[in-house]
Structures are given as structure tokens and as C-alpha cells.
Amino acid sequence: MTEYEAVIGLECHVELSTATKMFCGCRNEFGAPPNTNVCPVCLGHPGSLPVPNREAIRRIITIGLALGSEIAPHSLFHRKNYFYPDMPKNYQISQYDLPICVGGHLDVEVPNGQGSRVGITRVHMEEDTGKTTHGSPSGRIHDADAALVDFNRAGVPLVECVSEPDIRSPEEAGAYLRELRATLESLDVSDVRMEEGSLRCDANVSMRPVGDTELGTKVEIKNMNSMRSLERALAYEISRQTKALETGEPIVQETRHWNEDAGATATMRSKEEAFDYRYFPEPDIPAIEPSAEWIEELRAALPELPRARRERYVAEHGLKDEVVRVLVADRTASGLFEQTASLGADPAAAANWITQDLAGLANKHGAEAAARVTPRHLVDLLALLGDDAISGAGAKQALEDVVETGDDIGAIVERRGLRQVSDSGELGAIVDGVLAEHDDASRKFRDGNESVIGFLVGQVMKASGGSANPKLAQELLRDRLQG
Amino acid sequence: MTELCDLTGDELSTKLRAGEITAVALAESALARREAVDDRVGAFLTPTPEVALERAAELDTYLATGAPQTGVAGIPLALKDVLTTKGIRTTCGSKILETYVPPYDATAWTRLSGAGSVLIGKTNCDEFAMGSSNENSAYGPVHNPWDLDTVPGGSSGGSAAAVAAGMAVWALGTDTGGSVRQPASLTGVVGLKPTYGRISRYGLIAFASSLDTVGTFTRSVRDAATLLGVMAGKDRRDATSLDADVPDFTRGLDDGAAGLRVGVLAEAFGEGVEPDVATSVRAGVDRLASLGAEVGEATLPHAEYALSAYYLIAPSEASSNLARYDGVRYGLRVDGDDSIEMMFRTRGAGFGPEVKRRIMLGTYALSAGYYEAYYGQAQKVRTLILQDYAAAFERFDVLVSPTSPSTAFPIGAKADDPMAMYLNDIFTIPANLGGVPAISVPCGLDGAGLPIGLQLTAKALDESTMFRAAAALESDLDLELRPPLLAAA
Numbered sequence: 001m002t003e004y005e006a007v008i009g010l011e012c013h014v015e016l017s018t019a020t021k022m023f024c025g026c027r028n029e030f031g032a033p034p035n036t037n038v039c040p041v042c043l044g045h046p047g048s049l050p051v052p053n054r055e056a057i058r059r060i061i062t063i064g065l066a067l068g069s070e071i072a073p074h075s076l077f078h079r080k081n082y083f084y085p086d087m088p089k090n091y092q093i094s095q096y097d098l099p100i101c102v103g104g105h106l107d108v109e110v111p112n113g114q115g116s117r118v119g120i121t122r123v124h125m126e127e128d129t130g131k132t133t134h135g136s137p138s139g140r141i142h143d144a145d146a147a148l149v150d151f152n153r154a155g156v157p158l159v160e161c162v163s164e165p166d167i168r169s170p171e172e173a174g175a176y177l178r179e180l181r182a183t184l185e186s187l188d189v190s191d192v193r194m195e196e197g198s199l200r201c202d203a204n205v206s207m208r209p210v211g212d213t214e215l216g217t218k219v220e221i222k223n224m225n226s227m228r229s230l231e232r233a234l235a236y237e238i239s240r241q242t243k244a245l246e247t248g249e250p251i252v253q254e255t256r257h258w259n260e261d262a263g264a265t266a267t268m269r270s271k272e273e274a275f276d277y278r279y280f281p282e283p284d285i286p287a288i289e290p291s292a293e294w295i296e297e298l299r300a301a302l303p304e305l306p307r308a309r310r311e312r313y314v315a316e317h318g319l320k321d322e323v324v325r326v327l328v329a330d331r332t333a334s335g336l337f338e339q340t341a342s343l344g345a346d347p348a349a350a351a352n353w354i355t356q357d358l359a360g361l362a363n364k365h366g367a368e369a370a371a372r373v374t375p376r377h378l379v380d381l382l383a384l385l386g387d388d389a390i391s392g393a394g395a396k397q398a399l400e401d402v403v404e405t406g407d408d409i410g411a412i413v414e415r416r417g418l419r420q421v422s423d424s425g426e427l428g429a430i431v432d433g434v435l436a437e438h439d440d441a442s443r444k445f446r447d448g449n450e451s452v453i454g455f456l457v458g459q460v461m462k463a464s465g466g467s468a469n470p471k472l473a474q475e476l477l478r479d480r481l482q483g
Numbered sequence: 484m485t486e487l488c489d490l491t492g493d494e495l496s497t498k499l500r501a502g503e504i505t506a507v508a509l510a511e512s513a514l515a516r517r518e519a520v521d522d523r524v525g526a527f528l529t530p531t532p533e534v535a536l537e538r539a540a541e542l543d544t545y546l547a548t549g550a551p552q553t554g555v556a557g558i559p560l561a562l563k564d565v566l567t568t569k570g571i572r573t574t575c576g577s578k579i580l581e582t583y584v585p586p587y588d589a590t591a592w593t594r595l596s597g598a599g600s601v602l603i604g605k606t607n608c609d610e611f612a613m614g615s616s617n618e619n620s621a622y623g624p625v626h627n628p629w630d631l632d633t634v635p636g637g638s639s640g641g642s643a644a645a646v647a648a649g650m651a652v653w654a655l656g657t658d659t660g661g662s663v664r665q666p667a668s669l670t671g672v673v674g675l676k677p678t679y680g681r682i683s684r685y686g687l688i689a690f691a692s693s694l695d696t697v698g699t700f701t702r703s704v705r706d707a708a709t710l711l712g713v714m715a716g717k718d719r720r721d722a723t724s725l726d727a728d729v730p731d732f733t734r735g736l737d738d739g740a741a742g743l744r745v746g747v748l749a750e751a752f753g754e755g756v757e758p759d760v761a762t763s764v765r766a767g768v769d770r771l772a773s774l775g776a777e778v779g780e781a782t783l784p785h786a787e788y789a790l791s792a793y794y795l796i797a798p799s800e801a802s803s804n805l806a807r808y809d810g811v812r813y814g815l816r817v818d819g820d821d822s823i824e825m826m827f828r829t830r831g832a833g834f835g836p837e838v839k840r841r842i843m844l845g846t847y848a849l850s851a852g853y854y855e856a857y858y859g860q861a862q863k864v865r866t867l868i869l870q871d872y873a874a875a876f877e878r879f880d881v882l883v884s885p886t887s888p889s890t891a892f893p894i895g896a897k898a899d900d901p902m903a904m905y906l907n908d909i910f911t912i913p914a915n916l917g918g919v920p921a922i923s924v925p926c927g928l929d930g931a932g933l934p935i936g937l938q939l940t941a942k943a944l945d946e947s948t949m950f951r952a953a954a955a956l957e958s959d960l961d962l963e964l965r966p967p968l969l970a971a972a
Binding site for chain 1: 799800
């Protein structure tokens with residue numbers, strides 16, 4: 001039987017987090033009350049004109065440089081014409097045959113797999129649309145009696161990054177998107193939040209017999225709103241197309257919609273229904289011609305990119321690959337790590353605490369609360385642990401307390417009584433008391449049943465109100481029982 | 484009888500400065516003229532008498548302090564109804580914007596207003612500036628004050644007629660393919676289309692963005708120079724506005740034509756040009772020669788393709804520019820079962836036939852598979868015309884042609900023949916494609932007593948030389964141009 005391989009290309013849309021919109025002075029912010037960040041330009045009022053935002057151009061050039069694109073010395077905006085109620089001008093200002101960034105690549109690492117290089121076709125600049133809500137008791141479109149449009153998002157700078165069809169699996173697609181997100185995050189150009197729509201992704205998927213070089217019929221998939229749904233949708237689509245090929249059903253060139261609840265894709269529009277966008281050069285905006293000096297200035301100012309950072313963490317701190325991958329995928333985490341390590345904390349311990357315990361707390365309490373944890377907190381916490389002044393369990397409690405209150409570690413340890421009794425005199429008195437009380441247990445130990453030591457340590461912990469250093473308690477017990 | 488409203492802006496500014504007249508008296512004079520004649524002319528869609536009188540009174544108070552005064556302060560101005568005015572209805576001569584009140588002022592008007600200009604009203608025009616006779620207005624035609632049975636030209640017919648009949652001392656229009664110069668020619672006034680980008684397009688409701696310019700109607704070349712000086716210059720709200728020095732355009736107006744190199748466009752005197760027009764324009768050229776200009780024969784070899792190129796580029800851009808009128812955010816809304824049907828119905832009811840024709844033309848020209856053959860080819864013609872101008876301006880300072888092949892024609896005469904109508908702009912369109920400045924100056928009357936215009940074109944940003952040639956001709960001809968409508972009054 002023929003074996004098929006998937007050929008996948010991704011088109012990612014990234015909203016830039018500039019202070020103002022792409023072509024007007026309106027504020028660019030998520031979550032403002034509807035239609036409060038609008039003006040004649042982004043509402044498409046008659047006679048208004050778009051003026052490109054220089055900061056947005058700077059950011060897309062930076063993105064292109066990070067992806068190894070050629071920055072075009074001459075690029076044009078085009079109008080993409082189609083009617084949609086939430087698009088104020090009924091055309092989108094976008095780019096067509098002369099994008100700002102041409103070519104490039106992104107090196108990605110598939111978990112438990114090998115690295116691969118995904119080509120970038122182009123990165124271009126455009127504007128976002130408004131948002132339509134269909135007002136009806138059921139919230140469903142077909143019995144809606146009103147369509148409400150919020151134009152706050154209209155005109156927000158949007159970067160489209162188109163990959164080559166170099167991706168072969170859902171996991172690789174996920175790795176690509178994660179790497180792209182980490183790269184954009186390191187450039188500080190976008191919030192890259194899929195759940196808020198500041199990072200969106202469509203996929204083109206086709207199948208072909210392994211070994212073939214010709215491309216099969218391509219299907220576009222839309223509406224994948226998270227990393228997970230991207231991978232799920234691709235897995236579904238690959239299996240759907242493979243089954244079709246195996247049963248001799250034709251693959252239709254079309255756009256399909258991913259339904260998260262149903263876990264399936266469904267036809268949205270066929271090739272025949274595809275729009276003719278009637279692209280033509282935007283006459284209201286002169287060509288974008290960044291100077292070579294400016295481009296070089298931006299190249300020189302590029303920050304350390306995720307790949308370089310991962311390599312450095314391994315080389316400098318000897319961290320493990322999995323830890324590094326998790327750490328570098330999140331800019332907040334890697335920033336916290338860097339500062340904690342630079343204050344003298346053990347890098348491996350810091351990395352573990354950040355990627356495991358703190359990540360868990362961020363899930364439980366939210367990222368905002370987790371952001372209360374400062375490098376100083378971690379340094380203090382690791383120092384106390386190193387000195388055995390607190391237990392591992394105590395440290396976990398202390399960290400959760402920081403997330404909840406933001407208090408100093410010292411204050412928390414005092415307030416919660418987490419400091420371990422590590423003074424052999426003080427603890428010795430408690431140990432003596434426990435041994436006196438549990439005569440049989442002592443006897444059993446002396447008779448060779450060493451496992452009873454766990455019970456005795458537990459009793460010491462109980463008697464000390466949990467503050468005893470268990471290691472020291474065991475040592476003292478053994479000393480007395482064997483001595 | 485000549486009244487205040489019949490004088491030039493320059494004459495009136497001098498009188499205001501000297502305290503001989505007040506801005507209120509001047510505004511009242513223009514308002515009275517409108518009351519007297521506009522029921523027959525139809526130049527205004529939205530007169531603004533209260534706004535004008537209030538503003539004039541403020542200016543009188545200000546002028547009485549002896550404070551410095553601009554050349555436009557206190558002088559009544561009419562605006563073509565495609566230029567946005569904050570709080571004042573702006574219709575584009577279309578049903579689709581019948582109720583539209585813009586939330587902002589066009590930059591051209593902002594600058595004039597800031598210099599003390601007095602807005603007297605918004606003028607009639609062809610719908611979305613598409614037309615050459617003003618018959619395409621949804622609010623009825625404009626009648627030419629020289630002969631009420633004829634058209635005033637278009638698309639800025641209302642502004643032209645208002646200035647010709649003294650209802651405004653001067654007015655703004657817009658010129659995409661001749662929409663200022665052709666009506667100026669047909670109504671016996673001076674019509675200026677500056678270099679593309681000289682005046683901000685912000686607030687000029689777009690017809691064809693790469694061709695649209697704000698232009699002026701005045702009773703003298705000097706007045707055109709004055710208005711241009713106030714409006715010209717980079718505007719941060721229009722990325723295509725030019726960041727070029729703005730000279731004092733009124734300087735050198737009296738330097739005469741001696742030594743100017745004048746190129747006569749031979750091809751502009753051929754078939755289709757009315758004999759009286761050709762004769763009058765040639766006589767104008769002879770006058771320039773007699774004033775010491777060096778006259779030679781010039782050519783724009785690709786100008787014969789200009790009309791075809793224009794009728795691909797302009798409708799293409801228009802089809803996109805006019806897509807925003809969908810009933811969602813402003814203007815007319817005709818309800819439908821869903822938003823798409825609402826949009827279809829709104830556009831079906833809101834646009835007139837010529838606008839629909841051009842939207843269809845443009846949509847077709849931009850369609851997949853046709854783009855290269857139509858829009859792409861037209862852009863190549865445009866490049867060739869730019870090269871033609873570059874070559875011509877190596878030899879000449881200004882080029883001369885008739886503004887329009889004919890004088891004013893009867894209302895209805897060409898209404899059913901779009902091709903005949905489009906040919907009105909055959910001499911004006913090349914300047915829009917080339918982005919160069921051009922001006923129409925009256926050069927005589929035809930056998931029927933209707934005005935004829937002579938067009939002068941100069942290289943980009945060289946309005947000063949063009950004004951100098953135009954002023955020399957104007958001063959030498961010294962025409963007394965008063966429409967019969969006013970003589971009878």
C-alpha cells in the first residue's frame with residue numbers, strides 16, 4: 001500500500017503591539033470598550049487617508065531580520081478588495097508582489113525528535129479588521145437579528161508570515177509555531193497571545209506519496225485558536241485526506257473550517273467560491289523604501305534569539321535540553337532565570353524551580369500572580385534550601401505564598417514557621433522525648449527492623465510541629481538507637 | 484451693476500484692509516446674489532448663510548484691531564461638496580451621502596479657514612466628481628450662467644457657476660481629469676489644477692486617488708496664486724502630499740511673457756475641436772508671442788492614449804474607493820435580510836447610473852486575468868506620458884492647448900452618449916496622468932457668446948512660471964467677462 005506524507009505550510013498573522021494603529025493615531029489596545037479607539041481614518045470615513053506607522057515598519061523589518069529575510073529596498077502596499085461588514089473600507093491595505101521581507105527560515109526542534117529548518121516565503125505588513133458579533137438570544141448566526149461591529153481592532157498593524165510547505169507533521173507545525181512565537185516574543189514586537197488573537201494561524205495541507213516531489217491538492221484550514229487546536233486540526237486533516245486517497249476519493253481544493261468541539265474540519269468555501277481580490281497598488285501610500293543604514297542599525301540592535309539562547313544555556317549552565325526548551329519558550333521565565341542565575345543562585349536548581357513549580361503555580365493562580373516572583377525571591381529560597389534551613393515542602397509552600405502575597409521569603413518563612421529546627425541540641429531533646437514515649441519502636445529497631453525509623457522520624461516531625469529538619473532528626477535517632 | 488461680490492479677491496482684500504468695506508457687507512453681497520439667481524443656476528447644494536455671516540462678523544472685529552491680514556481673510560468662498568466640512572453635510576452629489584455630516588474638515592479648507600476664509604456654501608457637482616457636465620448630480624443639474632440652457636461643465640460645475648455668477652468670490656473644486664479646468668473654461672473663469680500632491684487630499688472624498696487634486700476657481704490668475712499659497716504644503720495626514728518648498732506664488736506675476744518658451748501642442752487643434760475654440764486659442768498664443776514669448780511646436784506623442792488609460796485607471800481606483808459606501812457606518816442604509824443584502828440594496832439605491840458604470844468598468848479592469856491587459860497597460864501609458872512631459876519641458880517652460888474642445892453645450896445633448904461626454908476631457912486628462920500643474924484662463928468668446936478657455940501646463944512644482952504666463956495673457960487680453968444672466972439683472 002502507498003505510504004503518504006503530509007506537506008504543510010503555515011500562514012501566521014501577528015498583531016503588533018505598537019502604541020497606535022497602522023494608519024492613524026488611534027490607540028492600539030486589547031479589551032477597550034467597543035468603538036472607543038476609532039477615528040475617521042480607521043472607520044473608513046469619506047476623504048480620510050492612511051499614513052503608515054513608522055514604528056510598525058521598524059518592527060516588521062526587525063522580524064524579517066530575525067528570520068533571515070531579505071529586506072526589500074522598495075516595497076509597496078496593495079489594496080485587497082472584498083466586501084465584509086467589519087472591514088471599514090471594504091478593502092484591506094496589505095502587500096502583494098512586493099512585500100517588505102522576502103525569504104528567510106526558522107530552525108525548529110521537535111520534542112524528542114531532530115531539528116529541522118522551515119523556509120519562510122515572505123513576511124508582509126497589513127491591517128487588521130474589526131470584529132462582528134451577531135446579536136441573538138441564542139448567539140447563533142442564523143437567527144441573529146442584529147450584527148454588531150466593534151472597530152477598535154480595525155487598522156491594528158498585522159504582520160503576515162508565510163512559511164514554505166516544508167512542514168511534515170502536526171508536531172513539527174506545533175514546534176514551528178512555538179519557535180515563531182518565542183522569536184517574536186524575544187523581539188518585543190507583539191503580545192503573541194493566541195487566546196486574544198494577537199497570534200493567529202492558518203494552514204495549507206496536502207498529501208503525496210512518500211518520495212514524490214510534486215505537490216498534491218491543497219486544502220486551507222482556518223480557525224485554529226491554540227497550539228493544541230493547530231496540532232489536532234492537522235492530525236485530523238492528514239487522516240481525512242489519507243483516507244480519501246486510499247479509497248480513491250478526490251481531494252477538493254477548498255478552505256475548511258476547524259471545529260474545536262467536533263474535533264473535525266468542514267468545508268467553508270470551495271475554489272469556485274474563492275474571492276477575486278482585485279489587488280492593485282495602494283495609491284494613497286508611497287513606496288516603503290527603508291535606507292540601508294536604518295536596516296543595518298536594526299540588524300545590529302537585534303536581541304539574542306531563542307535558538308542562540310538555548311545553546312548558551314546548555315553551554316554556560318549545563319542545563320538539560322528539555323529544561324532549556326521550556327525555559328526559552330517563555331520570555332518571562334527565561335528573564336527570571338537569567339537574573340536569578342546572575343545573582344549567584346545555582347542555575348540548574350533555579351531552572352527547575354522556574355520550569356516546574358513556578359509554571360504549576362502560574363497555571364493555578366494565573367500569570368499575573370506568578371509575576372510577583374522576583375529573582376530575589378528565588379535566590380533567597382534556594383539559599384535557605386541549600387542551608388537546609390527549610391524543607392523542600394516548606395519551600396513549595398513559601399513560593400506559593402509569594403505568588404499570593406508577594407512578601408519577602410524571610411517574612412514568609414517566619415510567618416508560616418517554615419524554618420527547620422537544625423540545631424542538634426534543641427532537636428535532641430525532642431528525639432529523646434519521642435524515644436522515651438515509643439519504647440517498642442526503639443526495641444524493634446534494635447532487633448533489626450530498621451524500617452521503623454520512618455515512623456520515629458514522623459513522630460519527631462509531629463512533636464516539633466513540622467519544623468524539624470527530617471534529615472537531622474533521622475541522624476539523631478540513629479545515633480541514639482545504635483549508640 | 485457691478486457689486487462687491489463681482490470683484491476679485493485681490494481687489495476685495497485691499498478694500499477690507501483699507502477699511503472701505505466690511506466682511507459682513509461682502510458676505511451679504513454674495514448671499515444676496517445667490518438669493519437672486521441660484522434658483523435658476525442651481526450652484527449650491529447646502530448654502531451656509533448663518534455660518535458665513537457669523538464668521539464675517541468675527542473677522543470684522545478682528546480686522547478692526549489692525550492685526551495682520553491674509554489675502555483670503557473675509558472673502559466668501561464656496562466649496563465643492565466633495566470636500567469635507569466638520570458639522571456641515573457633505574454629499575458628493577450622491578443620494579448615498581445625502582445625510583452624511585463629516586466629523587472632520589478637509590485640510591485644504593482647514594488651512595483657508597485658519598487664514599480667515601468665509602464659507603458661503605457647498606456646491607453642486609457630478610456624483611462623486613464623475614462627469615463633465617454636472618448632469619450626473621443626484622440633486623439636479625447646474626445651469627451655466629452664460630446660457631441657462633447649457634451645462635457649466637463638470638464635475639465641479641457648481642463651484643464654477645457660483646464664481647461666474649458672483650455667488651462666491653472664489654471657490655474650490657477638485658480635478659481628477661479636468662473637473663476644475665473644463666468647467667472654468669465653459670463658465671469664463673480661471674481654473675487651476677496644481678501639481679499632484681501640492682495640496683493635501685485629506686478630506687477630498689476620493690474618486691481616483693492617484694489623480695485627484697484640489698483646485699481653484701477664481702476671477703483672476705492672481706487670486707489662484709493667492710489661494711494656492713495658503714493651501715499648499717506637506718500635510719502629515721496625507722502621505723502623498725509633497726514636502727516641497729512653497730514659494731510666494733503671487734511674486735513675478737507681472738514679469739510678463741518675454742523670454743518664456745511656449746510650446747503649442749499641435750495635436751490639440753485637430754479633429755473634434757470647434758473652429759471658434761481653435762481660432763481663439765491660437766489668437767491667445769499669438770498674443771503671447773507678441774509679448775516676447777518664444778513660441779514653438781510641442782508634442783506629447785502618447786497623449787492620444789491618455790483618455791483610454793484614464794478610463795481604466797480612474798474607474799479602477801474608484802471601484803475600490805467607493806466600496807466603503809455599504810450602509811454599515813454612515814450615509815444611506817436600505818435594510819435587507821442580512822448584512823450582504825443590506826449592502827446590495829444600499830448601493831443599488833444610493834448610486835446613480837454613471838457611478839455604477841464606472842464601478843463596473845473598474846471592477847472588470849482589475850479582475851484576475853484582465854489586470855495586466857487593462858490596468859497594467861494603462862499604467863505603462865502613464866509612464867510614457869510622464870516621459871513625454873519630461874521631454875517637452877526640456878524644450879519649453881509651458882505648453883498650450885485648448886482646455887476643452889468645445890464651449891458649453893446644451894443640457895441633455897451628450898447625456899446619453901458617455902463616449903462623447905468623455906471626449907470633453909481629452910486635453911485636460913494628460914496633466915492628471917502626468918501629475919503636472921495646469922491652468923485654464925479665459926481667452927475669448929465663441930460666436931454664440933460662450934466663453935473659451937486656454938490651457939497652460941508646466942512641469943511639476945513649477946506653478947510660478949505657469950502663473951506668470953497666464954497672468955501675462957490675462958492682462959494683455961483684458962477681457963470683460965460678465966454672464967448675460969447678470970447683465971439682465
